[in-house]
Amino acid sequence: MTIPFFPPDLFEDDRQVLLDLVHAIGTAPEQRFLLGEHTARFEEALRASLGAADVVACSSGTSALTLVLHALGIGPGDEVVVPAYGCAPLANTVAGLRATPVFADIDPWTMVADPDEVERAISDRTRAVMPAHMFSVMADMPRMREIARRHGVRLVEDSAVAQGGVLDGRPAGTWGEAGVFSFVQVKTFGTAGEGGAVVTMDPELGRAVRSLRNHGQSERFVYPRTGYNSRFDEVLAAFQLHRLPGLPARLERRARIADYYTERFTPLRERGVLPPPPGRNGRCYYVYSLLAEERDELKRYLADRGVESHVYYPLPLPRQSAFTRFAPAGRGWPHAESAARRQLAIPVHPRLTDAQVEHIADTVCAYAHSKERNS
Ligand SMILES: Cc1ncc(COP(=O)(O)O)c(C=O)c1O
Structure with missing residues (x-):
């Protein structure tokens, strides 16, 4: 018998709840499958548990990073300092906005970005630093904050893998101007599909991200900016609400x-x-x-x-x-x-x-x- 790396029975205890939710939401008169009351309640539950200004659920952790970088105005000609070791979205999201990822080396033991290396990578074109928590260890966020403040650059916390982590009494996701979570199955708060969230201490940034996740819409069919389709699924929102207390x-x-x-x-x-x-x-x-x-x-x-x-x-x-x-x-x-x-x-x-x-x-x-x- 092999011990699997990922649990094959991850949702065993919740399978019936998931099926019931599919049925209930699928047969409800309003036929609302995206960004409805379950998503709003889920966002509010996360926001309250983190003490954040806003939480915006979206279609993935990758998309959450893109929404934040876009809302911060990162674009062509800008540089964003990211770790040299980590998942592809760290560089893909920056490159996707036609900005330049600048790679900083990592700490040899904890494998998170080394703050001295991050600082060394900052140039006069740097607009943001984006450290990521890795595997079991959170990045040195107090130093990252200090570096970002001293150099006048934005701080994005890639906390996609670290939901539930706490550093010096402060939850992962709440250290930067914005943090992100990923709800891909294998993450600490994984779900039965794709999903992610932006967490922010800045209500203005929250409003911008909220609009960007739905095509840049400000109100129904009114588009002051270009945006994305990064909406969150109602069944998964209800399922995550059910799984949150556990x-x-x-x-x-x-x-x-x-x-x-x-x-x-x-x-x-x-x-x-x-x-x-x-x-x-x-x-x-x-x-x-x-x-x-x-x-x-x-x-x-x-x-x-x-x-x-x-x-x-x-x-x-x-x-x-x-x-x-x-x-x-x-x-x-x-x-x-x-x-x-x-x-x-x-x-x-x-x-x-x-x-x-x-x-x-x-x-x-x-x-x-x-x-x-x-x-
Ligand atoms: C550090 C980090 N950032 C971002 C992501 C992207 O999350 P998602 O797979 O939900 O797009 C991942 C996913 O593995 C990740 O490990």
């Missing part, structure tokens, strides 16, 4: 599994397997990511013993063919390169049983000990 318990389960892994793996540091830093402050546990000197060997070892693992980002962003045109010749991102060679994510989802968690931890430890004997 989120803290699911996050706690992830955090406990991660605490246990980190406790077991910290002694492996000298044996070529490095876990994330311990503690709960600024942690998010979207996935639990190891750095292994012989990453592919560890992956095979785990697979042979029934543990699925994933390599996230085998290439740094500036090395992807799509983005090499934004990679100045001679510029290197050594920590991003190193992470791309060594990163391996193991299952941390809340549906894991204690026995599965123990098997995964035992297997990683056995691998590290076997290495010691062989060397």
